[in-house]
Amino acid sequence: MHFGNQSIKLISPADCENAPKKKFLKEFIMAFATNDFLFVSEYTSEDNYWNGMK
Numbered sequence: 001m002h003f004g005n006q007s008i009k010l011i012s013p014a015d016c017e018n019a020p021k022k023k024f025l026k027e028f029i030m031a032f033a034t035n036d037f038l039f040v041s042e043y044t045s046e047d048n049y050w051n052g053m054k
Contacts, residue, residue: 010029012026
């Protein structure tokens with residue numbers, strides 16, 4: 001997946017499609033890494049606090 005001038009490579013086992021929890025974690029990690037806060041907010045509570053890294 002590419003965004004801006006950077007890219008992300010997520011390596012995971014091929015069997016993720018047959019394991020719903022693994023598939024969700026893969027999707028969640030990608031959404032978080034690409035700032036897809038709409039997806040992330042659908043699966044987290046409103047009282048989460050995200051501390052940005054510097």
